[in-house]
Amino acid sequence: MRRVALLGATGSIGRQAIAVIEREPELELCALASGSTDLTGLARAHGVEHVAVGGNATGMLEAAEPDVVLNAIVGFAGVRATLWALEQGVTLALANKESLVAAGELALAAHERGGGLLLPVDSEHSALFQCLEGRRPETVDSLVLTASGGPFRGRSREQLEAVSVEDALAHPTWQMGPKITVDSATLANKGLELIEAHFLFGVPYDRIEVVLHPTSVVHALVRFRDGAALAHLGVPDMTVPISYALTYPERAPTPARTLDLAAGLTLEFAAPDLETFPALAQARRAGEAGGTFPCAFNAANEVAVDAFLHAGLPFPAIAETVAAALEAVDGPPARDLDDLLEADAGARRAARSALAEHGVALA
């Protein structure tokens, strides 16, 4: 039996993870966490004793002693759980990309000390992990992340001025929580994934490419030094990477559809529009600058997305807010979690002042 602590149990990934766990006899839920949603019913239904609502879930994790932590919390709020699992050497199935982006080197150092498994749940990174498994690093030329381009692919800067929250939440290929759905529309999600890939696979930024691929069938590719590229294909269905991470290395069956190649499958790729969607280039610069710039990028983006979703910030002002916040911070390296929390808070303050210039205030 593999005992799973599911953090972010009430979200999009959390619900799909429960479906995976219910089907798989070798998996058992042992702990649940949410931000504010009551978990009494869910815990009772699954016979789960350890529950945490809001606050820091690491005390609960200590008590629950899971074999795997599936971190599906949204945002920087997941950082303590990520660092805890890595430090303890408990297998970490990581959906919460923001924590790895923000904590970067601290997370890698904790992983090194803990010696456990770090298994990506993000579909692109799960794909890269699978294409890279068993390959020697010197044979790898570059990584390619695919991006659907979100609901506004092909639009001009002017057309983006008037888009609504509802428009942004209508993702063409994936059903996800609101924050990541907006991030997909701005391409900030692909920016976070770029930094995530850098930390997961130790590949420098200039060897990680992003291409648009509207149907999300090819999840990622690895190019090798001999000119070959390995790609990972599948219908867009998060239960596949969730199941892969939770049952690794067994690769348990899932109910996901297989690709119907005989019905005709056309794969289209294109370069992303970095001018209309500046978030991807911002993330790349933040990643290359290092220190706590990735943490600041993430923090400012969280504030700006919140303002778009709940306080009427225009869509293009999300990237403008992030740019202003990144200008205002110094991005010193974080020696410990306290430094990281300070960098996160500083970038949030900078983003809020930038919002004030748009006449927007968050509660």
Ligand SMILES: NC(=O)c1ccc[n+]([C@@H]2O[C@H](COP(=O)([O-])OP(=O)(O)OC[C@H]3O[C@@H](n4cnc5c(N)ncnc54)[C@H](OP(=O)(O)O)[C@@H]3O)[C@@H](O)[C@H]2O)c1
């Ligand atoms: N959805 C996808 O298909 C997908 C794909 C790849 C990666 N991811 C990543 O997976 C993560 C989750 O995404 P999602 O789409 O599942 O988000 P979501 O639907 O918004 O769910 C977020 C979950 O996090 C919980 N949460 C929020 N703040 C918390 C806190 N302080 N402590 C504990 N739990 C907290 C929420 O609980 P409440 O119900 O109480 O608010 C909810 O269970 C994100 O990092 C996202 O980037 C998602």
